[in-house]
Amino acid sequence: MTGPLEGSVSRPWSGRPRSILKWLSAMVEDAPPLAEGLDSNLCARFLQALPVSGASLSVFAGLAPETMVCASNALSARIDELQFDLGEGPRWEALQTRAPVLLPHLRSSDYAQWPVLAKALRDLEVESLFVYPLILGAMDIGVVELYSSTPGPLSPANHSTALRLADTATWQLLRQLLTLAPG
Numbered sequence: 001m002t003g004p005l006e007g008s009v010s011r012p013w014s015g016r017p018r019s020i021l022k023w024l025s026a027m028v029e030d031a032p033p034l035a036e037g038l039d040s041n042l043c044a045r046f047l048q049a050l051p052v053s054g055a056s057l058s059v060f061a062g063l064a065p066e067t068m069v070c071a072s073n074a075l076s077a078r079i080d081e082l083q084f085d086l087g088e089g090p091r092w093e094a095l096q097t098r099a100p101v102l103l104p105h106l107r108s109s110d111y112a113q114w115p116v117l118a119k120a121l122r123d124l125e126v127e128s129l130f131v132y133p134l135i136l137g138a139m140d141i142g143v144v145e146l147y148s149s150t151p152g153p154l155s156p157a158n159h160s161t162a163l164r165l166a167d168t169a170t171w172q173l174l175r176q177l178l179t180l181a182p183g
Contacts, residue, residue, distance in 0.1 A: 041070075042057050042069060042070050042169050042172065042173075043055040043056065043057055043069075043070035043071065043072040043076070044072065045165055045168075045169075046072075046144065046146060046162070046165055047072055049161050049165060050146065050154070050158050050161060050162055050165075051148065051154075051158065052130070052146040052147060052148050053073075053075075053147055053148050053149045053150075054071070054072045054073045054075055054076035054079075054146070054147050055070075055071070055072045055076055055144060055145065055146050055147075056068060056070065056071040056072070056076040056077060056079065056080040056144070056145045057069045057070050057071075057134075057142065057143070057144045057145075057169060057173075058080055058084075058091075058142045058143055058145075059134070059141055059142035059173055059177070060142055066084060068080055068081075069142070069173065075124060075125065075126070075147070076145070076147065078124065079121070079124070079126065079129070079145055079147055080145055082117060082120050082121070083117060083145075086114075086116050086117050086120070088113075088114045088115075088116060088117050089114050089117040090103060090114070090129060090131040090145075091131050091143045091145060093113075093131075094131040094132065094133040094143055095133055095140055095143060097133075098133055098135055098140070099133065100130065100131065100132045100133070100159075100162075100163070101129075101130075101131045102130050102131075102153065102154070102159075103128060103129045103130070103131075104128045104130075104151060104152050104153035104154075105127070105128065105151045105152070106118075106121055106122075106126055106127055106128060106129060106151070107122065107127065107151070108151075125149050126147045126148075126149065127147075127148055127149055127150050127151040127152075128147065128148040128150070128151050128152060128153070129145065129146070129147050129148075130145075130146040130147075130148075130154060130162065131143055131144070131145050131146075132144045132146075132162055132163065132166040133166075134166055134169060134170040134173065135170065136170050136171070136174060139174075141170050141173050141174060141177075142170075142173065144162075144165075144166050144169060146162065
């Protein structure tokens, strides 16, 4: 006796990993070109376009070991490291929900869902934190974390710019990961 779904599920990529790689490679060909000095340029673009004090960008989630691609300054790197080391924080929520996590007033809430991180951030000059997941279809590539030393939300225009920059960074990182991939 067969189940109701047996034989009826279409899996267009089943058994064809090379087809997926070819499809992704073709998609990457249409992506914005890689810039020279990729590591520093990706974070610099966020700083140039947005009213933030720092930016960091990390890749992980199966495409590569957790790797910080860039950090604009030591505090950006510290915020990224804290969340990775503690295993809690808005970066993990952004990945889980696949949506930005915007914290415009860090000091006005205890952020009970991240108690250890919240305490650690109080010792740093971080007033607001904006985390954008880097996703492409069903793939989670990484996150970009933006912080400001002044409290307050991003304007709708700045939020839109951050989303656009995150999308561009996602494509550029995917291109780099595919270029570095064996085979």
